[in-house]
Amino acid sequence: MNVSATSQDVHARRAELVRGLLALLPAESVLHEPEDLRPYECDGLSAYRQLPMVVALPRTVEQVQAVMRLCHRLEVPVVARGAGTGLSGGALPRADGLLLSLARLKSILAVDPVARTARVQPGVRNLAISEAARPFGLYYAPDPSSQIACTIGGNVAENSGGVHCLKYGLTVHNVLKLEVVTMEGERLTLGADALDAPGYDLLALMTGSEGLLGVVVEVTVRLLPLPERAQVLLAAYDDVAQAGAAVGAIIAAGILPAGLEMMDNPAIRAAEDFVYAGYPVEAAAILLCELDGTNAEVSEQVMRVRELLIASGAREVRTARDEAERQLFWKGRKAAFPAVGRISPDYYCMDGTIPRRRLPEVLSRIAALSQEYGLPVANVFHAGDGNLHPLILYDANRPGELERTEELGRRILELCIEVGGTITGEHGVGVEKLAGMCAQFGAAQLAQFHAVKAAFDPAGLLNPGKAVPTLHRCAEFGAMHVHGGNLKFPELPRF
Amino acid sequence: MPAADLAEELAERVRAAHATATPLCIVAGGTKTWLGRPVQGERLDVTGHRGIVAYEPTELVLTARAGTPLAEIEAVLAERGQCLAFEPPHFASPRPGGEGSQPDAFPPPPRGERAATLGGTVACNLSGPARPYAGACRDFVLGVRIINGRGEVLRFGGEVMKNVAGYDLPRLMAGAQGTLGVLLEVSLKVLPRPPLASTLALELDAVTALARFNAWAGQPLPITAAGHDGERAYARLGGAEAAVQAARLKLGGETIDDGETFWAAVRELRHGFFRASGSLWRLSLPPAAPLAAHARQFIDWGGAQRWVYSEHPLWEQAAAAGGHASLYRSPDRERVFQPLSPAMLALHRRLKAAFDPKGILNPGRLYPEL
Numbered sequence: 001m002n003v004s005a006t007s008q009d010v011h012a013r014r015a016e017l018v019r020g021l022l023a024l025l026p027a028e029s030v031l032h033e034p035e036d037l038r039p040y041e042c043d044g045l046s047a048y049r050q051l052p053m054v055v056a057l058p059r060t061v062e063q064v065q066a067v068m069r070l071c072h073r074l075e076v077p078v079v080a081r082g083a084g085t086g087l088s089g090g091a092l093p094r095a096d097g098l099l100l101s102l103a104r105l106k107s108i109l110a111v112d113p114v115a116r117t118a119r120v121q122p123g124v125r126n127l128a129i130s131e132a133a134r135p136f137g138l139y140y141a142p143d144p145s146s147q148i149a150c151t152i153g154g155n156v157a158e159n160s161g162g163v164h165c166l167k168y169g170l171t172v173h174n175v176l177k178l179e180v181v182t183m184e185g186e187r188l189t190l191g192a193d194a195l196d197a198p199g200y201d202l203l204a205l206m207t208g209s210e211g212l213l214g215v216v217v218e219v220t221v222r223l224l225p226l227p228e229r230a231q232v233l234l235a236a237y238d239d240v241a242q243a244g245a246a247v248g249a250i251i252a253a254g255i256l257p258a259g260l261e262m263m264d265n266p267a268i269r270a271a272e273d274f275v276y277a278g279y280p281v282e283a284a285a286i287l288l289c290e291l292d293g294t295n296a297e298v299s300e301q302v303m304r305v306r307e308l309l310i311a312s313g314a315r316e317v318r319t320a321r322d323e324a325e326r327q328l329f330w331k332g333r334k335a336a337f338p339a340v341g342r343i344s345p346d347y348y349c350m351d352g353t354i355p356r357r358r359l360p361e362v363l364s365r366i367a368a369l370s371q372e373y374g375l376p377v378a379n380v381f382h383a384g385d386g387n388l389h390p391l392i393l394y395d396a397n398r399p400g401e402l403e404r405t406e407e408l409g410r411r412i413l414e415l416c417i418e419v420g421g422t423i424t425g426e427h428g429v430g431v432e433k434l435a436g437m438c439a440q441f442g443a444a445q446l447a448q449f450h451a452v453k454a455a456f457d458p459a460g461l462l463n464p465g466k467a468v469p470t471l472h473r474c475a476e477f478g479a480m481h482v483h484g485g486n487l488k489f490p491e492l493p494r495f
Numbered sequence: 496m497p498a499a500d501l502a503e504e505l506a507e508r509v510r511a512a513h514a515t516a517t518p519l520c521i522v523a524g525g526t527k528t529w530l531g532r533p534v535q536g537e538r539l540d541v542t543g544h545r546g547i548v549a550y551e552p553t554e555l556v557l558t559a560r561a562g563t564p565l566a567e568i569e570a571v572l573a574e575r576g577q578c579l580a581f582e583p584p585h586f587a588s589p590r591p592g593g594e595g596s597q598p599d600a601f602p603p604p605p606r607g608e609r610a611a612t613l614g615g616t617v618a619c620n621l622s623g624p625a626r627p628y629a630g631a632c633r634d635f636v637l638g639v640r641i642i643n644g645r646g647e648v649l650r651f652g653g654e655v656m657k658n659v660a661g662y663d664l665p666r667l668m669a670g671a672q673g674t675l676g677v678l679l680e681v682s683l684k685v686l687p688r689p690p691l692a693s694t695l696a697l698e699l700d701a702v703t704a705l706a707r708f709n710a711w712a713g714q715p716l717p718i719t720a721a722g723h724d725g726e727r728a729y730a731r732l733g734g735a736e737a738a739v740q741a742a743r744l745k746l747g748g749e750t751i752d753d754g755e756t757f758w759a760a761v762r763e764l765r766h767g768f769f770r771a772s773g774s775l776w777r778l779s780l781p782p783a784a785p786l787a788a789h790a791r792q793f794i795d796w797g798g799a800q801r802w803v804y805s806e807h808p809l810w811e812q813a814a815a816a817g818g819h820a821s822l823y824r825s826p827d828r829e830r831v832f833q834p835l836s837p838a839m840l841a842l843h844r845r846l847k848a849a850f851d852p853k854g855i856l857n858p859g860r861l862y863p864e865l
């Protein structure tokens with residue numbers, strides 16, 4: 001289905017696709033004028049932009065199925081999109097493809113307080129689920145910082161996490177059942193209202209598959225009881241290594257905090273300037289540690305954690321006095337990305353995960369790389385689970401700076417792999433980290449991924465070119481990645 | 496048996512089998528052979544591939560070779576106050592079902608000492624009473640090293656908690672019973688062991704107990720297990736002392752002394768309920784699904800896992816209740832797991848072919864077509 005990009009060709013294909021779509025959907029659900037397409041040209045990774053050929057905005061699952069069947073027949077690639085807050089270009093359109101927005105499938109179909117589940121359409125916002133569950137004393141645990149905007153469909157596609165995932169898990173741990181539509185337009189149920197389902201765990205496989213295996217059209221999530229009490233402590237350190245060691249000490253003491261987050265000095269300053277959370281702006285690092293549970297349990301743990309933090313060398317430990325202050329402590333953390341966005345024309349958010357004990361070493365090597373490239377880096381860290389977000393500050397208007405930024409980003413991700421981590425903890429590979437995938441995986445592993453993709457989408461039309469690089473693409477990036485003296489793709493020609 | 500890395504030898508065996516399209520029957524402890532359809536094939540014994548490769552308590556991660564005895568892993572974790580929070584059953588010898596060798600002993604008596612291994616546990620995705628509260632085995636799988644059906648040794652996932660690079664193949668391996676790959680190594684998330692556990696017995700009938708379990712689960716209570724044995728309800732509380740005390744008052748009932756023995760017997764299917772004769776079914780249902788009329792049933796997982804005896808197939812009844820059935824004990828091992836819809840079966844077959852194009856890994860263990 002190699003579509004040559006001549007404009008005439010695209011023209012004819014667009015006309016054919018629009019005709020087909022208008023037979024299935026009302027006119028207001030089909031966009032094809034450039035000014036209507038513009039809002040869809042990028043996701044949260046705005047350095048990559050591309051107008052789609054056509055946008056479809058179905059309102060029902062049957063419409064999604066019909067659209068998929070049409071695209072399958074016409075061999076038109078399909079890119080699904082939720083809210084477009086993704087940070088790896090997963091929802092980046094294709095010039096020869098349909099952008100399938102799930103934004104209008106936005107009903108909360110049922111909240112079952114007895115079984116503690118919510119059944120929702122994919123375009124429902126993450127936070128809206130917890131809001132609907134709140135009257136029953138329940139909530140949906142995964143809370144990405146983008147939760148006011150991002151959709152549950154996007155969360156499933158990215159296996160999104162949040163500040164509470166050390167204790168409550170990622171999306172994959174909190175979803176029970178999915179309804180998905182395949183590229184052929186077939187509707188499948190993965191998972192169940194029970195705690196497991198027969199056969200292979202396709203629910204887990206679909207979660208985090210970045211829209212390459214199927215379109216999620218309904219999600220049943222597990223709801224948890226709101227904790228009786230949550231309390232947050234803030235500890236300030238003069239030395240990042242001490243803050244890192246404190247995290248290990250808390251966990252070694254058998255305490256599992258609901259959230260355990262770290263910010264370094266540049267991130268602290270940016271957040272404080274933005275939301276006035278009362279952060280100590282001189283500190284080299286702060287730790288935020290949230291404890292939740294029953295009243296008695298939290299009181300006991302707050303005392304123990306306080307002692308551990310002081311023993312680990314914190315120069316100051318504060319306990320949020322009330323719920324308002326707790327919210328304020330978190331607000332600074334949750335606003336860290338936009339806060340950095342205010343102090344720099346552009347920023348590039350990385351998403352590596354590392355074994356926690358390597359943190360001091362990784363941070364000092366990132367600082368050295370930052371020097372080498374002349375680009376400032378602020379670090380925000382889901383410390384409890386080792387997920388590091390270095391934010392590279394740059395200015396895309398300065399010639400060459402974006403390229404330097406991307407190269408610095410690649411070096412940081414290679415560092416994460418080197419210390420035993422991974423190139424992406426929660427933002428996904430998308431188009432952005434294809435080179436990193438070549439560094440992390442060998443040819444046989446990538447071939448296995450492609451075989452899995454083909455089992456779901458033999459025609460290769462669903463979000464093609466994302467998440468898993470082709471072996472040729474790796475060979476192009478490849479000459480640089482020689483690991484332990486082994487060329488990673490010996491069977492492929494070098495260019 | 497000492498730790499040993501047999502990955503290369505095992506891969507060589509699989510490559511040879513691939514070349515000649517020879518089916519392989521993957522075995523380790525042999526404690527769960529009965530939990531599936533019979534497999535005809537050359538034995539591929541992975542027991543010798545054993546040893547804990549890495550354990551870093553402060554990272555909450557343990558990596559071990561597939562043949563490592565589960566008991567060894569649990570002992571090492573316990574030394575550091577940690578545990579496998581999903582409480583995997585061992586089904587080891589002395590076998591569940593108790594003493595003697597009844598003709599329909601369940602599971603069939605293993606020959607000699609048999610110990611559950613990490614690989615078999617993950618391959619079967621088995622979890623104990625804590626499952627609804629702590630998560631299933633698959634929830635704790637962070638990374639795997641496998642041999643696929645071509646004999647390639649592949650590593651997916653890793654030793655970090657969060658990792659979305661590539662499809663989640665580690666979790667796909669959990670419950671695949673070796674039909675997609677021979678597990679060589681598994682990295683698991685481990686957790687601190689709750690400082691205190693206490694079990695209450697309550698005089699409630701099954702219907703009331705089921706309603707109570709679901710109501711409790713919607714409240715912030717430190718419950719870590721809830722079941723009904725046909726006569727009484729049992730609930731286990733776990734956590735900080737203060738939290739357990741407070742919840743004990745709220746729930747009522749009598750604290751029993753041998754709580755851990757009780758839950759171990761439930762987990763290992765050694766409780767008296769499982770000693771009756773007849774075909775034993777496991778029903779995995781929405782936790783609040785109404786109780787169907789069965790002469791005897793055992794409720795576990797706060798209502799989400801129910802054990803019943805029935806000589807009639809329960810596939811349709813389970814599906815109608817929103818769940819599925821598996822046939823744990825029956826002389827007829829032809830159909831053990833809930834049938835899949837034609838579309839799902841077709842997808843399963845394509846996935847199987849993606850990992851094991853010649854169909855040599857545990858063929859037929861889950862379904863005849865896989």
Ligand SMILES: Cc1cc2nc3c(=O)[nH]c(=O)nc-3n(C[C@H](O)[C@H](O)[C@H](O)COP(=O)(O)OP(=O)(O)OC[C@H]3O[C@@H](n4cnc5c(N)ncnc54)[C@H](O)[C@@H]3O)c2cc1C
Pocket residue numbers: 043044079080081082083084085086087089090091102122143144145146149150151152153154155156157158159160161162163210211212214215216217337338426427463
């Ligand atoms: C300020 C900010 C903070 C963030 N914080 C976090 C955080 O704390 N944790 C975190 O994990 N992420 C975070 N993110 C990233 C992002 O919000 C998540 O990845 C989110 O899940 C994306 O949801 P979305 O609806 O915007 O999806 P989109 O960006 O629209 O799409 C993301 C991917 O999902 C696919 N997709 C979308 N809907 C469907 C569907 N229905 N079926 C199949 N595929 C689909 C798309 O094709 C694409 O590949 C943050 C982003 C921003 C901008």
